Amino acid sequence: GERLKAGLARTRQQIGGGLANLFGLRKIDEDLLEELESTLLMADCGVDATQYLIDDLRMRWKRDRLETADQLQKALADGLHGIIAPLEQALELGSHQPFIIMIAGVNGSGKTTSIGKLAKYFQAQGKSVLLAAGDTFRAAAREQLMTWGERNNVTVVAQEGGDAAAVIFDAINAARARRIDVVLADTAGRLPTQLHLMEEIAKVRRVIAKADPSGPHEVLLVLDANIGQNALAQVKAFDKAIGVTGLVVTKLDGTAKGGVLAAIARQCPKPLRFIGVGEGIDDLQPFKAREFVDALFE
Numbered sequence: 001g002e003r004l005k006a007g008l009a010r011t012r013q014q015i016g017g018g019l020a021n022l023f024g025l026r027k028i029d030e031d032l033l034e035e036l037e038s039t040l041l042m043a044d045c046g047v048d049a050t051q052y053l054i055d056d057l058r059m060r061w062k063r064d065r066l067e068t069a070d071q072l073q074k075a076l077a078d079g080l081h082g083i084i085a086p087l088e089q090a091l092e093l094g095s096h097q098p099f100i101i102m103i104a105g106v107n108g109s110g111k112t113t114s115i116g117k118l119a120k121y122f123q124a125q126g127k128s129v130l131l132a133a134g135d136t137f138r139a140a141a142r143e144q145l146m147t148w149g150e151r152n153n154v155t156v157v158a159q160e161g162g163d164a165a166a167v168i169f170d171a172i173n174a175a176r177a178r179r180i181d182v183v184l185a186d187t188a189g190r191l192p193t194q195l196h197l198m199e200e201i202a203k204v205r206r207v208i209a210k211a212d213p214s215g216p217h218e219v220l221l222v223l224d225a226n227i228g229q230n231a232l233a234q235v236k237a238f239d240k241a242i243g244v245t246g247l248v249v250t251k252l253d254g255t256a257k258g259g260v261l262a263a264i265a266r267q268c269p270k271p272l273r274f275i276g277v278g279e280g281i282d283d284l285q286p287f288k289a290r291e292f293v294d295a296l297f298e
């Protein structure tokens with residue numbers, strides 16, 4: 001709770017603080033709703049979610065005869081919760097062994113860091129983990145993963161140079177031989193506009209399915225919250241190429257754009273498995289809509 005609240009300080013300042021400034025001693029009226037609309041847009045809720053929230057708020061204002069700032073804030077919190085609650089779908093490891101999780105995203109979104117955090121998260125649940133260093137474009141990414149693996153006693157399957165699909169294929173076979181529970185497969189960062197790289201990651205996915213016809217069991221897209229509305233285009237493009245089954249939104253600390261979750265929920269909903277609220281190993285949390293809203297408003 002407290003950690004999340006601290007992490008979300010800037011989005012809270014944008015939405016919750018913006019709200020407090022708006023009210024002062026004013027009464028609720030159309031002008032106030034209009035200013036609130038700007039506040040939500042600045043927090044990257046996006047036009048669609050913002051319009052929905054304002055309409056919802058206007059309806060509640062009239063229906064419930066809201067008068068105080070507290071009442072309006074609670075109504076806004078409820079409206080936001082209503083929008084983002086469907087994103088709350090925890091990642092359950094099914095019965096597949098190994099359970100293969102493919103991780104994709106643009107460079108710098110936080111893939112490698114999130115893999116380290118996820119490895120720790122699954123280990124804490126008593127699961128064995130193996131990492132596949134599928135980012136074969138950046139030697140630094142491979143080294144980052146290997147260092148992390150050594151420090152935490154997690155096997156990392158890597159190759160110098162080579163082909164991402166081959167590394168991940170080998171990693172899945174190694175995991176099967178060792179009866180490992182979870183494979184976390186890193187991939188190189190790429191932009192949706194780099195079509196040949198999007199084709200390449202589609203091939204990685206197909207090769208995973210060759211190594212294990214039931215896999216991948218989860219395709220996680222890692223999004224940096226700071227990109228705001230661009231997140232929507234990324235979700236759509238990666239979904240088309242590899243069939244995204246879950247999202248990780250990182251760097252929600254230090255951004256005022258936390259409203260992007262509302263935009264995602266309205267325009268390209270995917271289960272939001274985890275949120276990143278800091279660089280520390282424990283700063284990746286399963287997404288809880290109510291906690292998120294409370295951290296913004298309380």
Ligand code: GDP
Nearest residue numbers: 107108109110111112113250251276277278279
């Ligand atoms: P990759 O290129 O997608 O593998 O990105 P990295 O995992 O290397 O992360 C890029 C930078 O973002 C690193 O400096 C990470 O420490 C930082 N980072 C990742 N997740 C978070 C987060 O949730 N909060 C903050 N503040 N930084 C993060």
